[in-house]
Each structure stands twice: as structure tokens, then as C-alpha cells.
Amino acid sequence: MNNDKILELKKIATDIRIGAIEAVHSAKSGHPGGALSCADILACLYFSELKIDPENPENPERDRFVLSKGHSCPALYSAMALRGYFDLEELKKFRHLGSVVQGHPDMKAIRGIDMSAGSLGQGFSCACGMALAGKIDKKDYRVYSIIGDGESQEGQIWEAIMFAAHYKLDNLCLIIDNNGLQIDGKVKDVMNTMPYASKLKAFGWNVISIDGHSIEQILDALSTAKTVKGKPTVIVAKTIKGKGVSFMEDQAGWHGKAPNDDEYAQAINELTEYKNSL
Amino acid sequence: MAEKIATREAYGNALAELGSKYNNLVVLDADLAAATKTGVFKKKFPERFFDCGIAENNMFGVAAGLATTGKIPFASTFAMFAAGRSFDQIRNSIGYPHLNVKIGATHAGITVGEDGATHQCNEDIALMRTIPGMVIINPSDAVEARCAVEEAIKHNGPVYMRFGRLAVSVINDNPSYKFELGKGILLEDGNDITIVATGIMVEQALLAREMLAAEGISAAVVNIHTIKPLDTQLLIACAQQTGAMVVSEEHSIIGGLGSAVCEALSGVCPIPIVRHGVEDVFGKSAPAKELLEYFNLNAKGIVEKAKIALSMKH
Numbered sequence: 001m002n003n004d005k006i007l008e009l010k011k012i013a014t015d016i017r018i019g020a021i022e023a024v025h026s027a028k029s030g031h032p033g034g035a036l037s038c039a040d041i042l043a044c045l046y047f048s049e050l051k052i053d054p055e056n057p058e059n060p061e062r063d064r065f066v067l068s069k070g071h072s073c074p075a076l077y078s079a080m081a082l083r084g085y086f087d088l089e090e091l092k093k094f095r096h097l098g099s100v101v102q103g104h105p106d107m108k109a110i111r112g113i114d115m116s117a118g119s120l121g122q123g124f125s126c127a128c129g130m131a132l133a134g135k136i137d138k139k140d141y142r143v144y145s146i147i148g149d150g151e152s153q154e155g156q157i158w159e160a161i162m163f164a165a166h167y168k169l170d171n172l173c174l175i176i177d178n179n180g181l182q183i184d185g186k187v188k189d190v191m192n193t194m195p196y197a198s199k200l201k202a203f204g205w206n207v208i209s210i211d212g213h214s215i216e217q218i219l220d221a222l223s224t225a226k227t228v229k230g231k232p233t234v235i236v237a238k239t240i241k242g243k244g245v246s247f248m249e250d251q252a253g254w255h256g257k258a259p260n261d262d263e264y265a266q267a268i269n270e271l272t273e274y275k276n277s278l
Numbered sequence: 279m280a281e282k283i284a285t286r287e288a289y290g291n292a293l294a295e296l297g298s299k300y301n302n303l304v305v306l307d308a309d310l311a312a313a314t315k316t317g318v319f320k321k322k323f324p325e326r327f328f329d330c331g332i333a334e335n336n337m338f339g340v341a342a343g344l345a346t347t348g349k350i351p352f353a354s355t356f357a358m359f360a361a362g363r364s365f366d367q368i369r370n371s372i373g374y375p376h377l378n379v380k381i382g383a384t385h386a387g388i389t390v391g392e393d394g395a396t397h398q399c400n401e402d403i404a405l406m407r408t409i410p411g412m413v414i415i416n417p418s419d420a421v422e423a424r425c426a427v428e429e430a431i432k433h434n435g436p437v438y439m440r441f442g443r444l445a446v447s448v449i450n451d452n453p454s455y456k457f458e459l460g461k462g463i464l465l466e467d468g469n470d471i472t473i474v475a476t477g478i479m480v481e482q483a484l485l486a487r488e489m490l491a492a493e494g495i496s497a498a499v500v501n502i503h504t505i506k507p508l509d510t511q512l513l514i515a516c517a518q519q520t521g522a523m524v525v526s527e528e529h530s531i532i533g534g535l536g537s538a539v540c541e542a543l544s545g546v547c548p549i550p551i552v553r554h555g556v557e558d559v560f561g562k563s564a565p566a567k568e569l570l571e572y573f574n575l576n577a578k579g580i581v582e583k584a585k586i587a588l589s590m591k592h
Contacts, residue, residue: 060347107346107375114346116375119366125336126371129343129351132328136304136349156367159336167328 005048007278009215012082013043014275017244018268019078019091025264027095030103033254035075037179037212037239038146042079044218045144054084057112063141064130066115068123069148069177070104071256076113077101085112121154123147124174128160131172131232142226146175150182152193158203164232165204172232173225174205177212179241181252196236205234212237244271282445285477286384288420289441290315292427293352293382294322300431306341306353308334313443314354314384334359338367338379345377350431353379357386357440361402372436373409380430381438386416387528388556388573389444389478391566398561404533406438407506413459414505416440416527416535418480421450422503425457433459442528444566446478462509464516468498471584471591472516472523476502476535479526479554485577490584497584505535510542517547522587526554526580550590554583 016039024030046052050063067076074094081088086100093099100109104118114130117123127145134141147157164172176196184190197207206228210217218237225233241255242248245267248259259267297303297319304326311317311329320327330337334355341351353360360383361368372379383402390398406414413433417423423441430437456463465480466487475483480501487497498516502509517523523543525536536553543551556573570576 064346066343115343116370119370121335122339122367122371125339125367126343126346128336129340129345130347131343132340133344133347133349136326137347156333156335156339159331159333160339162333163330163336163340166331 006215009043009047010278011275012047013040013215014244014271015082016043016075016078018271019081019088020074021245021259021264021267021271023074023077023091023094023101024258026092028258029095030074030258031071031256032074032248032259033181033241033251034069034072034148034177034179036243036245036248037241038072038177039075039243040213040215041146041175041177041218041237042075044215044222046079046083048219049222050144051141054112057085061139061141064114064127064143066117066123066127066145067105068117068127068145069120069151070118070123073105076105080110080112086110120151121156124157125160127172128164128169131164131169132167134171135167135169142171142173144173144175146177149176149178149180149187149193152176153191161200161203161205168230169232170229173222174232174234176234176236177239178236179239181241181250181255183252183255185252200234204231206231207234207236209236210238212239213243244274246270282447283420284443284445285417285420285423285441286315286443288423289382289384289427289439290318292424293319296428296431297323297326300350302348303350303352303431304328304344306330306337306351308332308337308355308359310355314382316352316354316382334364335367338364339371341379342371342375342377345379351379352382354382354384356397357383357399357402358397361405361438362399365405369409373412376411376435378434379436381436382441383438384441385443386440387442387477388561388569388575389442389528389566391443391569392563394563395560400530400556400561401533402440403505403529403535404537407533407538411435412506413437414440415503416477416505417503418477418501419446419448419450421448421455422457426503429457429459440477442478444478447481449481449484457503460504460507460509462512463501463503464498464512465501466499468496468520470496470520470522471588472498472500472520473526473580473584474500474502474513474523474535474539475526476505477528479528479575482577482580483526486580486584489577489581495588502535505538508538508542513539513542514547517543517549521549522591523549523551524554524580524583524587525551528575529555531555531557550587552583552587554580
């Protein structure tokens with residue numbers, strides 16, 4: 001694999017994290033933990049995998065992406081702003097009255113967001129609908145969706161998992177951000193949803209398990225997913241909640257809490273140092 | 279006596295008919311195609327019909343996703359499992375992004391009959407009315423149901439259509455009938471009271487008018503097929519002319535058309551308004567016709583409520 005490309009994506013993932021922290025800090029609310037855990041995946045999607053064009057966000061032939069775990073939108077907004085969908089400055093208006101960067105993704109507010117999501121379990125079904133439409137119209141576009149591991153406690157997720165396999169939606173790629181934590185604690189303690197691989201396999205899916213912070217593994221998995229025909233692919237991405245900010249890593253308490261000014265400064269400092277070290 | 283037909287039958291037939299005209303129309307169901315009558319469409323257009331199994335929440339999400347690509351999805355199940363079970367999905371995945379999804383909710387109200395209270399949805403209008411931008415149509419017969427389907431296709435945005443299981447009379451089969459989304463229909467003029475009715479209660483309203491006429495009371499009759507947006511203008515005109523109203527619906531008296539009319543008139547033209555519908559109770563198992571009598575959802579019930587409204591009129 002091209003080392004320059006991997007290095008570039010690592011830098012972008014760090015920029016996504018910096019933007020997400022800035023957004024949550026300026027809002028004094030929001031969800032940093034799950035945003036940081038899916039930043040590497042978003043970097044690979046928005047800067048390598050997705051066939052999209054910020055200048056033509058409604059192109060019917062484009063790939064689609066649905067962030068079903070909508071609360072992680074600080075990372076989505078950061079990735080989209082970096083990709084050119086809107087001004088980076090907008091991130092500092094996150095959750096402010098009148099801003100387009102709503103508390104959860106709003107497709108009516110920002111062109112390029114393919115689905116409004118936030119009520120957990122719902123976005124992924126919508127991604128299935130987009131993939132089904134692609135099949136009906138024999139289009140080449142692909143549909144990607146990220147759900148959280150806590151989110152998979154919603155029954156609707158499993159309804160959609162059945163649906164996608166039943167209709168052989170091989171143009172659909174589900175990514176589970178398996179950071180192992182949710183608001184009340186460890187997913188395995190609150191309501192265990194694991195193991196994913198054997199469950200998804202039993203549901204008729206192609207399963208790829210990876211380290212969700214390895215750019216190489218993410219790109220590989222996305223590439224392999226495209227070659228699998230007749231069934232949808234799930235990428236079970238093992239991640240660390242709060243990844244990249246030392247005091248947030250693997251702490252359920254940082255699921256939905258904004259850093260204070262000192263914590264913000266430290267977080268930005270750590271991320272910037274990491275980026276410079278690359 | 280003319281042949282009776284359930285509005286759900288008209289719904290299925292309309293989908294099959296309009297499927298030829300609208301190529302982007304697709305139909306989803308949740309294992310009830312035989313009952314919701316989307317099976318008629320499935321037979322004609324199997325490549326555009328998708329059974330989602332008994333998983334309504336996913337079905338409404340899939341419908342939303344389809345709509346983002348320019349499809350016009352009709353998602354069908356019983357009213358209970360659409361408005362009831364999937365309220366959050368309809369609100370957040372369809373209503374909030376204002377997606378072009380059409381919800382064909384059948385088996386609404388108590389005329390579900392024998393299946394009983396678990397399947398008799400008397401709350402769907404109340405629930406759907408609270409979603410910003412949602413259009414709600416409750417047709418009174420097969421003719422109106424067919425029009426509702428085509429108008430729903432032409433309207434860009436979410437539409438909730440309410441259909442019944444019970445075969446009912448065709449009352450709109452005349453050349454002057456015209457369906458306009460958001461417009462009520464003044465079926466009969468009158469001076470003493472206005473009977474506002476929706477769905478299968480419109481026929482009963484016409485019968486009630488005759489009963490009142492026999493007692494020397496002149497009643498206007500308004501058919502409200504579109505509950506949202508409500509034809510406030512027509513209601514105000516009727517309120518001003520007659521000074522009293524009874525609102526009749528096969529739905530809870532809480533949150534339905536009766537509530538909508540009270541909300542619309544209280545601030546601009548306050549007059550006595552009496553709501554006629556299912557009181558604050560659950561349904562029961564019995565043949566539909568017996569239930570209509572049991573719950574007083576008939577012309578006699580409308581007349582009784584009309585007299586209460588008249589007694590309060592100055």
C-alpha cells in the first residue's frame with residue numbers, strides 16, 4: 001500500500017479529531033468519546049473510499065454515507081468541513097442557535113449529509129433503503145453506515161441486518177464502531193451485544209474484523225468489501241473510545257461531556273503533537 | 279343497495295393502477311400484504327414490491343432511505359403498528375427530514391372488529407398530527423381513497439393515509455365530486471348546526487342530518503378528508519353560519535379531528551363544539567357493526583351530540 005497515502009490519512013484523522021474537540025468545546029456539550037473512536041474510519045471514507053463531490057453533493061450516482069450513531073457528528077462535521085462541504089469555522093458554532101451544525105446530523109441543514117440521524121437504530125435502516133434503491137435502479141453506487149456497539153442494542157438494528165441479507169445488498173457496508181463503552185459503562189456489562197462476528201455471520205453477512213484505528217486495515221477491509229457479491233459486508237472495527245486524547249481514552253465518562261478550557265488545551269496539544277510526530 | 283367496499287381495497291387497487299403511471303412508486307409491507315391490500319400491487323409489480331417481514335420500524339427507515347433517492351415509497355401496515363409502534367421512526371426518519379414517504383395505514387379504528395383492542399388504533403390521528411409537515415388523509419369511501427393515493431403521490435412530503443377494514447358505502451360517486459388536498463367538502467348546507475365528519479362517519483353524518491331535519495333542525499354537513507392541513511377557512515365559515523358544531527370520527531375524542539377543530543376555532547370563532555368519537559377507552563372484540571353500535575358511532579350518536587351542542591348555543 002502507498003505509504004504516503006496512509007500518512008496523509010493519519011494526519012487527516014488527527015485533524016478530524018482536532019475539529020471534533022473544537023466543536024464540542026465551543027458547544028460546551030456534545031459527544032467526544034464516540035467521535036474520536038470513529039475518526040480514522042471517517043478519514044478513510046471521506047478522503048479515500050467514498051465517490052463523492054462536495055461541489056455536487058446531490059449527484060444521484062454518488063456513494064452514500066449514514067452516520068447512524070448520529071451523536072458522533074462532531075467527527076462527521078469535522079471530516080465534511082475538511083473535505084470542503086462547508087467552512088471549518090462553522091465547527092465552532094456546533095449546537096449554537098441558528099447554526100447548520102445541529103446537535104445531531106440534519107440533512108436539511110447541510111447538503112452532503114445523506115440522512116438525518118440521532119435516534120439510535122434508525123439511520124442504518126435508511127442506509128438499507130438507499131442500497132435497495134441502488135439495486136432496483138441497477139446503479140453502481142455503494143452505501144456505507146457506521147453504527148455504535150451500544151446502538152446495536154436497539155432491536156431495529158437487527159431488523160435491518162436481516163433485511164440487508166435477505167435482499168442481498170452487497171452494495172451495502174456496515175461498520176460497527178466497537179469501542180466497548182456506552183453511557184452507563186461497558187457494553188458487556190450494560191447489555192452485552194458481543195460477539196458480533198459469529199452473530200453477523202449467522203445472519204448471512206460477510207464479516208471482516210479489524211483494528212479500527214489502523215488506516216491500512218480499514219482501507220483493506222473497505223476494498224475487500226467491494227469484491228464480495230450476494231451478501232452485505234460488516235466491518236467490525238475494534239476501537240478505543242476517546243482515541244487520541246489520553247485522558248479521554250477508554251473512559252465511559254467522556255461519552256457525552258465537553259472538555260473545560262484546560263482539558264481542551266491539553267487535548268488539542270496532544271493531538272497537535274501527535275500530528276507533528278507523523 | 280349499492281355494493282360496499284373497504285377503503286383498504288380501494289388503496290390496493292389504486293396502487294396497482296397508479297403503479298403504471300408512476301414508475302418510481304415502490305411498495306413496502308410488513309407481512310400484511312393480504313390484509314392491507316398492497317398484495318394487489320405486488321401481483322402486478324413484483325419487482326417494485328418489498329416485504330420487510332414483521333419489522334415495521336426497519337420498514338419505515340427503509341422507506342426513508344428509498345425516498346432520499348427519488349423513489350416514492352408507500353409503506354403499509356396496520357395503523358396500530360405504523361403510527362403506534364413506529365412513531366419515533368416516522369417522526370425522526372421521515373417527518374424531521376421531510377422525506378417523500380407515503381404511509382398507508384389500514385385497519386384504523388374500532389372497525390378492525392374481532393381482533394380487538396390490541397389492533398384497534400384510535401390514536402393514530404392524534405399521534406401523526408403532532409409531527410410538523412405531516413399530511414393526514416382519512417378518506418370516507420373508496421372513491422375518496424383512490425383520490426387520496428394519487429394526491430399523496432403528487433404531494434412532495436410525508437403523507438399519512440388512514441384506511442379501514444370494513445366494507446362501507448360509496449358516497450362520493452358523483453360527477454361533481456372533487457378531491458383537493460387540504461380542502462374540506464361542504465356536502466350539505468344548513469343553518470342550525472354543522473356536522474363535521476371524517477372517514478366512515480361522513481355517511482353517518484348525512485343520515486344524522488336527515489334525522490335532525492325530521493325534527494325541524496337544519497344541519498350542514500362537512501366532510502374533512504384532509505385532517506392536516508385542516509381547512510380552517512371552511513370551518514370558520516360554517517361556525518359563523520351555524521353557531522354550533524358536532525365533530526364525528528372513528529377515533530379517540532382525544533387528539534383527533536374533534537380536537538383539531540376545537541384548536542382551530544377556539545381562538546377565532548368560539549362556538550359550542552361537541553366531539554363525537556371513541557371516548558377515552560380501549561376497543562373490544564366483536565363484529566365491526568356491533569362495535570359501531572356499542573360505541574354509539576352512528577347517526578343516532580351524532581344526533582345526540584348535536585342536541586348537546588344546540589343546547590349550549592346562545
